[in-house]
Structures are given as C-alpha cells and as structure tokens.
Amino acid sequence: MTMPPSEEREESFKPETLVDILPLYYNRLFPCETFIKWLSYGNDELEKREFSFTLDGDIYLRYLSFKDAAEFKEELKKKKPIKIDVGAVYANTLKDKRITQKQPTEREMVFDIDMTDYDDVRTCCSEASVCQKCWKFMVVAVQCLDVALRDDFGFNHLLWVFSGRRGIHCWVSDEEARTMSGWERGCVAQYLSLLTSDTKSTRRIILNSERLDPPASRAVKIVETHFNDIILNDQEVLDSPKGVQYLLDLVPDDVLKQECEKAMADKIDSVSKWKAFCKTVQYHNQEDVKAKKGRRRRIQTALLIEEVMLHYLYPRLDIHVTTGLNHLLKAPFCIHPKTGYVCVPFNPKHVAKFDPTAVPSINVLLKELGNFEESTASENVREYRKTSMNRSVAIFDEFVYSLARMKNDPMEF
Amino acid sequence: MDFTRNPRRTLQKNYDAELSSQFPHDLQLYNKIPKSTILIHEFEEIALERLKALRIVETVTLRGFVKFSEEWRKNFHEELKKQDLKSLSKLYSSLGVSNTAPNYEARKKDLISHFILCLAFCRSDELRNWFISKETDLFVARFEELSTEGRKEFMELNNIDFQPIPQEEKKAKFSRLLNTFQYMNATQFDSADFYKVPFKKVLELVRSRKVLLDKGQAYVASGDLGNLLASKLRQEISHSLAVMKQCLPETTADIRLDSVLKCLLDQYESGTYKPTTTSSNTIRIEDLDELSKKSYPPCMRRMHETLRAKHHLRHAARLQYTLFLKGAGLSLEDAMKFWRSEFVKVMAVEKFEKEHSYNIRYNYGKEGKRCNYAPYGCNKIMNSQPGPEDASGCPFKHSKPQELRKLILSYGIDSNQGLKDVMEYVNSQQPVLACQKLFVLSHPGKGVEFGLCHPNQYFTESRTIITGVNVKQEPGSTPSSAVNSPASTYATPSPGRARENVNSSSTPLSTKAVLNRATPMSSRKMLNVDNKAAGKTEPSKDEVADWMDELDDSDFSQLEAMDTTN
Structure with a gap:
C-alpha cells in the first residue's frame, strides 16, 4: 500500500546526486529574495537571525547569518547545503564571534505535525512512508489548527508548509506571535492540543464535562465530517481484533466496556461496529441520566463518543518544537534530502486537494526548466514560472506580501 | 505641670x-x-x-x-x-x-x-x-x-481598573460564554461579570482553557481575577x-x-535534588539488567525493557534514559558500548555511528556546546508529552492502565493490597506519591526518608538500602552542602537513618519526608555563615559557574531540533 506513484518518482531521484544538482536549484529556482524579505520583516535585523546549513556528510553549520538576499544566495551556491534550517532572532548580530552568550529574542511560532505520531491509528502505512490516505490526517490537522489560530488567537499570517516527506509545519508570523516567550508558546500549544492526560484510560483527550466547550465543539464539528471516511472506510481501524481492543481501551468504565465489546462482537466491518459502539454508549449515558447518577459519574462518559473521535483525528502536536524559541525548523523550499521533494507551502483552505505524492521534486523541476527553454524562446519569464513550483511560489509570495501590507509600507518591505 | x-x-x-x-x-x-x-x-x-x-x-x-x-x-x-x-x-x-x-x-x-x-x-x-x-x-x-x-x-x-463587558456583549456571546464557564448555574451566570483582556495577559488560563477566546481577546470570569493579576x-x-x-x-x-x-x-x-552530572564509573553494563529490576524507578525500567525487547528507543526516551544512566554512574565509553550493542541489532553500525553516537557524546558534554546536562527530574518527566508509541514519560501518568499494572507487579509486590495502594495514588492523579509508595513496597522493611522528585534519587536511595553503602558521590557539591547536616535533608541519606524508620514504612508517604525539603537551616549551617564570611569554605566562583551551567538546559532544544525535523 505504500504510495505506488511516488515510489516511481523517488526512484528517479537519487539522494547521492543531490549535491551535484543543488547549485542549479539554488541559483535558478530557490526564491531567495522573497525568502529573505519574509525573514527580515521590513527591518534591518537580518544579521541577528540564525540560519543553519546541513552539508553533505552530516556536517552541521549553526549560527550562520547573512546581511541580505545576495549574500544568502552566494552562500547557498557555495556551500550547497542539503538542508536549510531557520532559527531564532538573537539579541546581537551573530557575525560578531566575540559574543558567546546567545540570547534568542524572537522567532515565528511554529507547529510541527509528524505523521509517525499517528502510527497507532493508521493502518495504511507506518513510519516514514506516507500515502494519500495518510494525508487526510494532515487535512484534519490543518483544518482544526488553522481556524483555532485565526479565530481564537486572532493570528493572520500563517504559512503552512509540507515538509517534503511525512509532516507539515505551520509558521505563525504575526508580530504578536514572534515576540512570545517559550513559556507563553507552551500555553498556546497546550490550549490547542486539547489534551488532558489520564491514567484510567488511554484516551488522549478527556473533556471532563457534560457539554463541549467552544474550542472542543468546533473541533468535533470538523472531525465528525472526516471520521467515517478516514477512520472507518480508509483505515478500517475496527476490522481487526487488535483495533477493537484499542477502541475498548479508550472506554473508562469497565461495565460499559464489556457492553460495547458484546455489541460489536457480531458485527463484521468497521462501520457497523462503530454504529454499535455509539449506540451502546448513548444508551449507557441515557440510563445514567434516568438513574440520576451523580455528575462525577456522568461526565466520565457523557462526551465519550466525541472524545474518541478527537482521539483518532485531532492534531497531534510535537509541543517541543513550538515551545523552544531557539528550535531549528526546516525552511520552506528546502529539498528533502531523502525524497528529493521540495518543501512547499500550501493553501490551508485547499489542503484537502493537496497531494503529497505529487509534490514537485528537484529532478523533475530541473527537467521542466530544461524543457521550457527548449520549447520557448522567451527570456522574460521568471525561472520558477517555467516549472510546477509556480503555484507554491505564488502562495509564498502572497503570504509575504500580506505581511508587507500589514506593515503599511509595501515599498520599504 | x-x-x-x-x-x-x-x-x-x-x-x-x-x-x-x-x-x-x-x-x-x-x-x-x-x-x-x-x-x-x-x-x-x-x-x-x-x-x-x-x-x-x-x-x-x-x-x-x-x-x-x-x-x-x-x-x-x-x-x-x-x-x-x-x-x-x-x-x-x-x-x-x-x-x-x-x-x-x-x-x-x-x-x-x-x-x-x-x-x-x-x-x-x-x-x-x-x-x-x-x-x-x-x-x-x-x-x-x-x-x-x-x-x-x-x-x-x-489602580487596577478592569471594566466588565457590557450586557449587550454578554448577550451576544451568551452561549459560548455559558459553554466555557460550565461550572456556573443559570443564576450565577446571570449575575457574573466578565472581563475582556488580550489573551497574552491570561496565558495561565488560556493553557487550561478556562477562558473564552475570540480574535485574540480573552473573556475572563470574575472568579479568575487572581490569575489575571498574576x-x-x-x-x-x-x-x-x-x-x-x-x-x-x-x-x-x-x-x-x-x-x-x-x-x-x-x-x-x-531542597532540590541535584543529581551528579560528572560521569563516573560506578555501574557496569553487565549489571544493568539486574539493577533495572531491583533499583530502577518504573520509568527507567520500562525504557530499559523496551530497549532490550525492541533494540530501539525513540528520541525523547533516548535522552531521558541516557542522562539517567549518566547520573547513575555509567561512563561514556560504557554508554556508547551499551547503546551500540542494542541498536546494531536493528541497524547498521555505520548508521548508529552516524546518527546516534554524536547525541550520546553530546549528552555527556563532549560535543557541541560541551555542556554537562543534568538528568531529568520527575517534574520534567511528568510534564513531558510522550506520543502513544513512546516509552518515555512517567508510567504513573502516561501508561495505559494494564501496562502500568503489569509494570508495578513486576516489582515483586506480594500483596494485592500493595497494588491497590499504588493504584489509588495513580487514580487520584498523584504520580510522585504512587512511585514513592512503590519504592516503599519494593524495599520492604525500610522506611523512606526522602521526598521523591528525581529518578536518580530513587536509584541512589535504593542502592543505599540494598548495598548498605552510601553510593552517592557528590563531586559537584559545594563545600557547604557537604557540611549540611544529613538530618535536615535527604541530599546525603544515611543508611542508619533509614533503618530507624522501619516502623513507619507502613504509612503511605511520610509527609514529613516531603516537607523536609524545606527544612530550617541547621544551626551548624548558620555558624557556617561566619566561616564563609572569613573566606574559609566559600565555594569558588568556578564552582558556582559550573553549577549554573548545569542548570541551563536551553541547548537541549537545539539538539532536538537537529533530530526532530524529519
């Protein structure tokens, strides 16, 4: 089941050739200007911003800094990094080697969601491989987080990026977010993760109430629309006895657990098992109400169905990436050294249509560049427009220009 | 007059x-x-x-x-x-x-x-x-x-002037407010005042979702004003x-x-348990299996067993376990040998050398910033958020109940009552006390004279009881903490004292022990002030600087950054 179309393409990409073709990519396709424009935010503090290059042979260069896009591009061509990471803005310019105390002061608030964190609920692939079915987990994650970041926190400048293999990143670039401390970021991440850990069951999410609060209720609405499709039809999580046991372990009440097990026993496929499960839980909850059971008992299972759905599908954040101010994160438009895919920005509104297996890869791009030049004589076309990277660059441009508009000084920025 | x-x-x-x-x-x-x-x-x-x-x-x-x-x-x-x-x-x-x-x-x-x-x-x-x-x-x-x-x-x-939101606004947000503050009944809600502030002012409340957020503004109930002031x-x-x-x-x-x-x-x-960070050579690889059964806290034992079974641990677990071993006294050379011997069962030697040996050396302060990192304490471990597949974290907080039960029973606790006692703490969400209870049960006849807050502390205390020798070495300790009387702190536990308390071993946890962490300064120590003033036992500047360095673990995230992004 592991992504037949991409396997083909990965075959045509050979990681060992990456270093040879990278200079061409950096010279002609990597959007240096916009990239640097983004990370300078219209001020002259670029030299305080950390970049990190990973060179072939696992050589890490940390605390690099550049004065402008031209210097950045020169270094890219010279050093040929197989990976570029973006770090924090520091209190002092990084070029001054005499300053050893490095105090990070600012950086985008970033979120990292990794497909491997879903391994317990995905049956189609595991570990690093990702197919179109897996991507749907990411679709839900993007939809849940995007709306929360915008509506609850009022952030506007969100850059969503496919990491090139098995994850997605979100760069929140509003000034409000960039100046937050590690602890403050932790609070936001905690709010967004809806988690309450508990030892009585393995559920990730425990709402501990009788009614959904507004953020949970919004999340449930999103998750509901995908649950049947992803969890029951695609992943068929309840088809195997192991999957059924997994679901039963999410039930906090032993009696209810047995009832659910019985109800699902004679059902064959995931859809009917899930229906039986929901019916049993609902019945149990109604009985609790009828029997006038205490609140403490009722809230244990009152929202169990919602909690279970959230458990399967609600975004699983790698919280450390978000809280660490000096944490490095792979830059957009990097080439993933293993797959050759470009780390491309995508539009969160159209995330459902995004196909991770159809992302442009470096060798395809360079071929397109060649083909275009053979067929067309035009000199005035921007380089990336000649390739399938066109759309991703457009999304990136729009993101950077919306930041500039906020600054109200488009000429300067 | x-x-x-x-x-x-x-x-x-x-x-x-x-x-x-x-x-x-x-x-x-x-x-x-x-x-x-x-x-x-x-x-x-x-x-x-x-x-x-x-x-x-x-x-x-x-x-x-x-x-x-x-x-x-x-x-x-x-x-x-x-x-x-x-x-x-x-x-x-x-x-x-x-x-x-x-x-x-x-x-x-x-x-x-x-x-x-x-x-x-x-x-x-x-x-x-x-x-x-x-x-x-x-x-x-x-x-x-x-x-x-x-x-x-x-x-x-x-001069704190918070204005409650006007009635119209309360009406407009009626159902969302009501669903956020569910603990209020209808009459309470009607008379309640809400305040609107930028969310950054009440992050503690945001974190626990005790406010309604809307476009960056947080609606706070008057009962939560304390947090707002915080x-x-x-x-x-x-x-x-x-x-x-x-x-x-x-x-x-x-x-x-x-x-x-x-x-x-x-x-x-x-009062803060401070594990040793200088690697010594006091435990051997051959003994790890036995030590894990007798003296490891459950968090470490689980990782050790997962490593033995799967020959691999995920990043967070690797960090948590390597640092624990370092604190327990495993030398860098042995640590390398140990991890290599397991990892090569599932990966090529070159891959191990390329991807993992650097990190181990880093944790021992031999690479990168060359900072000697301290093993994780209970708080840090409890507050971590392990994924469903991770062996890291605190079992009392993060494990599935069946697995936890198995783990507890593997400590050879002979009574059902024991398991029940431990689980009671677990169920009332007091993982540290559950762990401490387990310590008492698995070291029968010995009292606990320490407030648990660190896995390495669990380990050294257990070794002290089992071997009867104070295994704890404190190379990094300042002179004054060596003078510190053992009675006032568990930092220097004495086996004799543990024995004195045989009778109290049945109490779930001597609260006294926990409280000992904030003991009054012993009179000897008071006197010590004068010595210090005379410049006799004052810790050198370097020692203080060393210690500050150890406290700072901000560099960790940098290492993690290298590792996590694909």
Whole structure:
C-alpha cells in the first residue's frame, strides 16, 4: 500500500546526486529574495537571525547569518547545503564571534505535525512512508489548527508548509506571535492540543464535562465530517481484533466496556461496529441520566463518543518544537534530502486537494526548466514560472506580501 | 505641670501612620523597593522563612492537588502553620479588609523578604523561573483567600481598573460564554461579570482553557481575577529581578550580604535534588539488567525493557534514559558500548555511528556546546508529552492502565493490597506519591526518608538500602552542602537513618519526608555563615559557574531540533 506513484518518482531521484544538482536549484529556482524579505520583516535585523546549513556528510553549520538576499544566495551556491534550517532572532548580530552568550529574542511560532505520531491509528502505512490516505490526517490537522489560530488567537499570517516527506509545519508570523516567550508558546500549544492526560484510560483527550466547550465543539464539528471516511472506510481501524481492543481501551468504565465489546462482537466491518459502539454508549449515558447518577459519574462518559473521535483525528502536536524559541525548523523550499521533494507551502483552505505524492521534486523541476527553454524562446519569464513550483511560489509570495501590507509600507518591505 | 506629649508615644504613632500608608493592604504587588535598615540576622531569618513558604507552594502542588483549589489552599495553610511561618500564615488567613486588625509588621516582612529573595534568585534563568512561578502561585493563593471586599480594595489601591463587558456583549456571546464557564448555574451566570483582556495577559488560563477566546481577546470570569493579576505580578517580579541583577556586582562585593545570599541559594539547592552530572564509573553494563529490576524507578525500567525487547528507543526516551544512566554512574565509553550493542541489532553500525553516537557524546558534554546536562527530574518527566508509541514519560501518568499494572507487579509486590495502594495514588492523579509508595513496597522493611522528585534519587536511595553503602558521590557539591547536616535533608541519606524508620514504612508517604525539603537551616549551617564570611569554605566562583551551567538546559532544544525535523 505504500504510495505506488511516488515510489516511481523517488526512484528517479537519487539522494547521492543531490549535491551535484543543488547549485542549479539554488541559483535558478530557490526564491531567495522573497525568502529573505519574509525573514527580515521590513527591518534591518537580518544579521541577528540564525540560519543553519546541513552539508553533505552530516556536517552541521549553526549560527550562520547573512546581511541580505545576495549574500544568502552566494552562500547557498557555495556551500550547497542539503538542508536549510531557520532559527531564532538573537539579541546581537551573530557575525560578531566575540559574543558567546546567545540570547534568542524572537522567532515565528511554529507547529510541527509528524505523521509517525499517528502510527497507532493508521493502518495504511507506518513510519516514514506516507500515502494519500495518510494525508487526510494532515487535512484534519490543518483544518482544526488553522481556524483555532485565526479565530481564537486572532493570528493572520500563517504559512503552512509540507515538509517534503511525512509532516507539515505551520509558521505563525504575526508580530504578536514572534515576540512570545517559550513559556507563553507552551500555553498556546497546550490550549490547542486539547489534551488532558489520564491514567484510567488511554484516551488522549478527556473533556471532563457534560457539554463541549467552544474550542472542543468546533473541533468535533470538523472531525465528525472526516471520521467515517478516514477512520472507518480508509483505515478500517475496527476490522481487526487488535483495533477493537484499542477502541475498548479508550472506554473508562469497565461495565460499559464489556457492553460495547458484546455489541460489536457480531458485527463484521468497521462501520457497523462503530454504529454499535455509539449506540451502546448513548444508551449507557441515557440510563445514567434516568438513574440520576451523580455528575462525577456522568461526565466520565457523557462526551465519550466525541472524545474518541478527537482521539483518532485531532492534531497531534510535537509541543517541543513550538515551545523552544531557539528550535531549528526546516525552511520552506528546502529539498528533502531523502525524497528529493521540495518543501512547499500550501493553501490551508485547499489542503484537502493537496497531494503529497505529487509534490514537485528537484529532478523533475530541473527537467521542466530544461524543457521550457527548449520549447520557448522567451527570456522574460521568471525561472520558477517555467516549472510546477509556480503555484507554491505564488502562495509564498502572497503570504509575504500580506505581511508587507500589514506593515503599511509595501515599498520599504 | 508638663503638658508636652510623650515623645515616645508620638514616635510610635508616627511610625504606625507611616506603615499604614506604606502597607495599606495585606496583599501587595511588590512594586516598591523597600528602603529601611534591617539587622543582618533578621534579614537572613525572614528570607529563609519566605523560601520555606515557596517550597511549601511547590510540595503542595507536587502532591497532586489542583492548584488553588480549596483542598490545595487548606493543605497549604496547614503546612504554613505546621512549619511555624507565623507572619505569612497570619497574612494568609486574613481577609484583607481594612476593618480587620492590620498586621503592619507582617506586611513589611512580606515585602522585604520578597526582595531579599529577588537578590538571591536573580542569578540564573533557572533560579528566576522557579522564583517567579512560586511567587505568583503564592500570590494567587493569597488573593483567592481574600473576601470580596478585600479584593475590591486591593484593586482600588493598586489602580487596577478592569471594566466588565457590557450586557449587550454578554448577550451576544451568551452561549459560548455559558459553554466555557460550565461550572456556573443559570443564576450565577446571570449575575457574573466578565472581563475582556488580550489573551497574552491570561496565558495561565488560556493553557487550561478556562477562558473564552475570540480574535485574540480573552473573556475572563470574575472568579479568575487572581490569575489575571498574576500576570501583572509576573511582570513586576521580572522587572525587580532584572534590576537586582544589575546590582549584582555591588551585592556580591558586600561580604556579609553575599554570604547570606549564597547561603540562601545553598538552602534552596539542598531542597532540590541535584543529581551528579560528572560521569563516573560506578555501574557496569553487565549489571544493568539486574539493577533495572531491583533499583530502577518504573520509568527507567520500562525504557530499559523496551530497549532490550525492541533494540530501539525513540528520541525523547533516548535522552531521558541516557542522562539517567549518566547520573547513575555509567561512563561514556560504557554508554556508547551499551547503546551500540542494542541498536546494531536493528541497524547498521555505520548508521548508529552516524546518527546516534554524536547525541550520546553530546549528552555527556563532549560535543557541541560541551555542556554537562543534568538528568531529568520527575517534574520534567511528568510534564513531558510522550506520543502513544513512546516509552518515555512517567508510567504513573502516561501508561495505559494494564501496562502500568503489569509494570508495578513486576516489582515483586506480594500483596494485592500493595497494588491497590499504588493504584489509588495513580487514580487520584498523584504520580510522585504512587512511585514513592512503590519504592516503599519494593524495599520492604525500610522506611523512606526522602521526598521523591528525581529518578536518580530513587536509584541512589535504593542502592543505599540494598548495598548498605552510601553510593552517592557528590563531586559537584559545594563545600557547604557537604557540611549540611544529613538530618535536615535527604541530599546525603544515611543508611542508619533509614533503618530507624522501619516502623513507619507502613504509612503511605511520610509527609514529613516531603516537607523536609524545606527544612530550617541547621544551626551548624548558620555558624557556617561566619566561616564563609572569613573566606574559609566559600565555594569558588568556578564552582558556582559550573553549577549554573548545569542548570541551563536551553541547548537541549537545539539538539532536538537537529533530530526532530524529519
């Protein structure tokens, strides 16, 4: 089941050739200007911003800094990094080697969601491989987080990026977010993760109430629309006895657990098992109400169905990436050294249509560049427009220009 | 006849008047640096008292009570009284209303002691963070105790002017507000006031989803005002700490002041379990399997067994376990050998050398920033968020119940009652106490004379009991902490003492043991101050710097960054 179309393409990409073709990519396709424009935010503090290059042979260069896009591009061509990471803005310019105390002061608030964190609920692939079915987990994650970041926190400048293999990143670039401390970021991440850990069951999410609060209720609405499709039809999580046991372990009440097990026993496929499960839980909850059971008992299972759905599908954040101010994160438009895919920005509104297996890869791009030049004589076309990277660059441009508009000084920025 | 007024009485009256204008309320935001003379011994005494109070804030929370809940507050107050912290206890129980008899002296002490600790705790980020978080907790707890009038007065005095949202806005957000603040019933909700503030001001509430968020604005219920004020206080303290840090050259130049402050930090440190970070060579790879069964806390045992079974551990688990082993006394060479021997069963040797050996060397302070990282404490482990497949984290908090049961039983606990006792703590969400209970059960006949807060502490305590030899070596300890009497802290446990307590082993956890973490300074130590002042046992600057370095683990995230992004 592991992504037949991409396997083909990965075959045509050979990681060992990456270093040879990278200079061409950096010279002609990597959007240096916009990239640097983004990370300078219209001020002259670029030299305080950390970049990190990973060179072939696992050589890490940390605390690099550049004065402008031209210097950045020169270094890219010279050093040929197989990976570029973006770090924090520091209190002092990084070029001054005499300053050893490095105090990070600012950086985008970033979120990292990794497909491997879903391994317990995905049956189609595991570990690093990702197919179109897996991507749907990411679709839900993007939809849940995007709306929360915008509506609850009022952030506007969100850059969503496919990491090139098995994850997605979100760069929140509003000034409000960039100046937050590690602890403050932790609070936001905690709010967004809806988690309450508990030892009585393995559920990730425990709402501990009788009614959904507004953020949970919004999340449930999103998750509901995908649950049947992803969890029951695609992943068929309840088809195997192991999957059924997994679901039963999410039930906090032993009696209810047995009832659910019985109800699902004679059902064959995931859809009917899930229906039986929901019916049993609902019945149990109604009985609790009828029997006038205490609140403490009722809230244990009152929202169990919602909690279970959230458990399967609600975004699983790698919280450390978000809280660490000096944490490095792979830059957009990097080439993933293993797959050759470009780390491309995508539009969160159209995330459902995004196909991770159809992302442009470096060798395809360079071929397109060649083909275009053979067929067309035009000199005035921007380089990336000649390739399938066109759309991703457009999304990136729009993101950077919306930041500039906020600054109200488009000429300067 | 002499009609002139008694000069002494006038003086007293003036003094009272001055105090009442300076300290109009039981609670304060500590925004005025006190200017008065104080005797050096009083200086030290009130600072130590405050440190103890902050330590109580920490222990009560560690016991698993929900912060600022009624239980938490009751427990906190009892501890204050038990430890004889009179002036704070008085302030704590008063309602803050002006018609109750004011205790100006206590208020003054409150202010001065706060600033003395600022002087001591401004020295590193780790110290600062601990201080700020405990101080704000103490503040919120005290605010919660105030009566409604007391609160109102406090806000007026400090010019805090929160305007509740108008009725129309409340109506417009009716259902969302109602669903956010579900603990309110219909009548409570009708009369409740809500305040609208930027979300950054109430992040503590955002974190626990106790506010309604809308486009960056947070709607706070009037019951949560304490938290709102906490963010204001946090700013004030940050500011004070920054100011104090600038004064550091002057304060350290004053030898009397400096020795008292260092002593305070020693006291703080002795209450904080500080694992060794210098790698020694006291345990061998061959013994790990046996040690894991006898002396590992469950978190480490689980990782060890997962590693043996799967020959691989995920990143967070690798970090947590490597550092534990380092603290337990596994040399770098052995650590390399150990990890290699397991990992090569599932990967090529080259891959191991390329991807993992660097990280191990890094953790031992041999690569990168060359910083000697400290093993994780219980708090850090409990607050981590392991994924469903991770072997890291705290089993009492993060494991599935069946697995946890299996794990507990694997410690050879012979009674069902034992398992039940441990699970009771687990179910009431007190993982540290559950772990400590397990320690008692798996070391039968021995009492526990320590408040558990670190897996390495569990390990060394267990080794001490089993081998009867104090295995703990403290290469990094400062001279003064070596002088520190064993009776006052578990930092230097003595086997003899453990034996004395055989009878108390049946109690779930001697609360005494936990409280010992905030012990009064032993008289020997007091005397030690003078020695220090004479320059005899003062820790060298380098030692202090070393220790600060160890506390700083900000570099970790950099390492993680290298590892996590694909």
